[in-house]
Amino acid sequence: MLKISGLKKSFIAESPFAVSKKKVMAVAGVDFEIPDAAIVALVGESGSGKTTLARCVCGLEIPDGGEIIYNNEPLSFDTKEKRGRVQYIFQDTFSSLNPRMKAGNAVAEVIRFHFNKKGKELDSAVFSIFESVGLDALTAGKYPHELSGGQRQRVVIARALATGPALLIADEPVSSLDVSVQAQVLNLLKELNSARGISILFITHDLRIVRSLAGYVVVMKDGAIVEKGDVETVFTRPREAYTRLLLDSLPGAL
Amino acid sequence: MPAISLKNLTVDYSLEGGEALHALRSINLDIMKGESAAIVGESGCGKSTLAYSLLKLGAANSKTSGVIRINGFDIKSATKEELRIIRGGAASMIFQDPAASLNPLFSVREQLAEAILAHAAPRPEREPMEGAALSLLKAAGLEDTSRIMDSYPHQLSGGQQQRVMIAIALSCSPGILVADEPTTALDVTVQAQIVKLLVKIKKERGLTLLLITHDLNLAAELCPRVVVMYAGEIMEDGAISSILDAIHPYTRALFGVIPGINSGLREFKVIKGSVPDLRRTAPGCPFEPRCSRAREKCLRIHPEIENGVRCFFPYKRGDSV
Numbered sequence: 001m002l003k004i005s006g007l008k009k010s011f012i013a014e015s016p017f018a019v020s021k022k023k024v025m026a027v028a029g030v031d032f033e034i035p036d037a038a039i040v041a042l043v044g045e046s047g048s049g050k051t052t053l054a055r056c057v058c059g060l061e062i063p064d065g066g067e068i069i070y071n072n073e074p075l076s077f078d079t080k081e082k083r084g085r086v087q088y089i090f091q092d093t094f095s096s097l098n099p100r101m102k103a104g105n106a107v108a109e110v111i112r113f114h115f116n117k118k119g120k121e122l123d124s125a126v127f128s129i130f131e132s133v134g135l136d137a138l139t140a141g142k143y144p145h146e147l148s149g150g151q152r153q154r155v156v157i158a159r160a161l162a163t164g165p166a167l168l169i170a171d172e173p174v175s176s177l178d179v180s181v182q183a184q185v186l187n188l189l190k191e192l193n194s195a196r197g198i199s200i201l202f203i204t205h206d207l208r209i210v211r212s213l214a215g216y217v218v219v220m221k222d223g224a225i226v227e228k229g230d231v232e233t234v235f236t237r238p239r240e241a242y243t244r245l246l247l248d249s250l251p252g253a254l
Numbered sequence: 255m256p257a258i259s260l261k262n263l264t265v266d267y268s269l270e271g272g273e274a275l276h277a278l279r280s281i282n283l284d285i286m287k288g289e290s291a292a293i294v295g296e297s298g299c300g301k302s303t304l305a306y307s308l309l310k311l312g313a314a315n316s317k318t319s320g321v322i323r324i325n326g327f328d329i330k331s332a333t334k335e336e337l338r339i340i341r342g343g344a345a346s347m348i349f350q351d352p353a354a355s356l357n358p359l360f361s362v363r364e365q366l367a368e369a370i371l372a373h374a375a376p377r378p379e380r381e382p383m384e385g386a387a388l389s390l391l392k393a394a395g396l397e398d399t400s401r402i403m404d405s406y407p408h409q410l411s412g413g414q415q416q417r418v419m420i421a422i423a424l425s426c427s428p429g430i431l432v433a434d435e436p437t438t439a440l441d442v443t444v445q446a447q448i449v450k451l452l453v454k455i456k457k458e459r460g461l462t463l464l465l466i467t468h469d470l471n472l473a474a475e476l477c478p479r480v481v482v483m484y485a486g487e488i489m490e491d492g493a494i495s496s497i498l499d500a501i502h503p504y505t506r507a508l509f510g511v512i513p514g515i516n517s518g519l520r521e522f523k524v525i526k527g528s529v530p531d532l533r534r535t536a537p538g539c540p541f542e543p544r545c546s547r548a549r550e551k552c553l554r555i556h557p558e559i560e561n562g563v564r565c566f567f568p569y570k571r572g573d574s575v
Binding site: 045046148149150178179180181182183184186187190205206207208209211212213231232235245246247248249250251 | 296297441442443444449468469470472475476508513514515516517519523524
């Protein structure tokens with residue numbers, strides 16, 4: 001169980017010509033929980049602070065205030081093992097992968113670093129992870145540009161799984177994929193969640209995905225939580241006008 | 255006379271090693287003046303190639319055959335000077351990523367003026383052009399237009415940028431607007447605003463609208479006519495507003511993969527397999543390997559398009575099975 005309370009993060013907006021510095025509150029005191037083996041969807045428009053919040057959870061940003069408690073201890077990233085517990089999947093698969101590194105090596109590097117595996121043992125670990133995300137051994141020998149968007153996202157997921165994480169943060173992982181491929185990647189995430197008990201914090205602005213994917217949903221706007229709760233309740237009886245607006249904005253919802 | 259008329263349009267891309275990628279395979283399509291039509295399909299089915307061919311914007315390695323007519327005018331044999339007036343004047347285009355379509359080094363004023371000066375015939379005077387530009391921004395739903403005129407693209411939000419692109423596209427009063435994934439890069443709420451704007455502009459100006467999208471729901475909502483493409487061919491062409499109107503198995507499969515907000519699914523529906531390699535041509539139906547209704551005949555014989563559908567075993571309109 002991951003518990004976030006009073007989390008704050010601000011940035012100073014600096015411009016070379018500006019006389020005064022402007023403080024932007026990206027996350028302004030946010031509380032919510034990610035239960036074990038749950039999928040929590042974090043929804044909101046661009047600039048609502050969802051990515052900043054997620055970056056705080058995985059240690060890419062240091063919050064200004066508030067705390068993140070994981071299994072009754074403050075979440076920290078001071079050892080390799082601790083860093084491996086939370087992994088991040090980004091939207092753009094091209095910029096997530098090194099163009100000069102074969103898919104298999106991208107995953108092998110992580111296993112070598114975290115678990116000191118070498119040689120045959122390393123190879124078999126790589127292949128078993130590839131298998132678990134629905135990729136064959138042939139893909140391991142390919143460079144990112146030789147793969148389709150869906151295959152690249154699977155490689156990124158495989159690399160995230162390589163540390164044996166308890167929590168995956170998936171930041172718009174299917175936004176740049178075709179609808180038909182989106183479904184395949186989403187099913188993979190669902191399967192990882194149910195078969196391995198990995199919690200997932202799923203960031204999206206597409207509420208159509210949320211209904212079938214997540215158990216809980218957190219709606220953010222301007223750095224604050226507008227509404228949170230289990231998916232059924234929020235979708236069938238949204239309390240806030242903003243949630244209603246997000247639901248009504250979807251094509252096919254009118 | 256149709257606003258857009260394509261006869262046997264075929265586009266091949268020549269690849270390294272002498273291979274060719276057959277992106278469009280004998281497309282026949284007429285879109286009437288004032289009609290709204292959407293072209294739908296997965297990535298790599300040829301929909302963007304089709305949009306680019308309309309205005310002769312094809313890549314250097316592409317080879318086009320067949321006939322492309324805009325308002326009856328043959329685009330393939332048009333000279334550079336004729337194309338300058340057709341682009342923007344007869345038909346203009348908005349693209350998926352407004353940030354990439356606008357030049358980061360020039361203000362909105364300069365970019366609007368450039369479009370007008372490049373495409374309008376005869377070339378207008380400076381003074382009235384300023385007023386025209388302001389009213390274009392207003393027509394694109396922007397407020398505070400004088401500030402926006404002097405803004406650079408990075409000072410605008412994604413939605414504002416796309417509205418500026420729409421203003422530029424409308425600047426020479428085209429009769430045809432081609433919108434290639436105009437909302438894909440935008441937030442849901444902004445998407446809905448841009449869709450509303452397109453509908454309003456279409457109505458006010460009596461435009462012919464050609465929407466290119468992979469979102470079948472968006473297409474069905476915005477356009478009475480939906481043209482579904484697969485592997486460089488038109489698979490279905492008709493009035494489709496919901497899954498029950500569609501009779502081609504591919505169209506139904508595309509509707510099926512869109513998750514609904516009204517009920518949760520245990521598993522997301524997928525279309526098994528992937529789009530075919532466009533370097534090769536199968537003897538039968540290109541969708542056969544992924545089709546749930548495929549039979550032996552589909553493997554051998556390539557179906558022709560009949561009554562708006564390219565399928566030997568289509569669904570019945572209105573039937574849920």
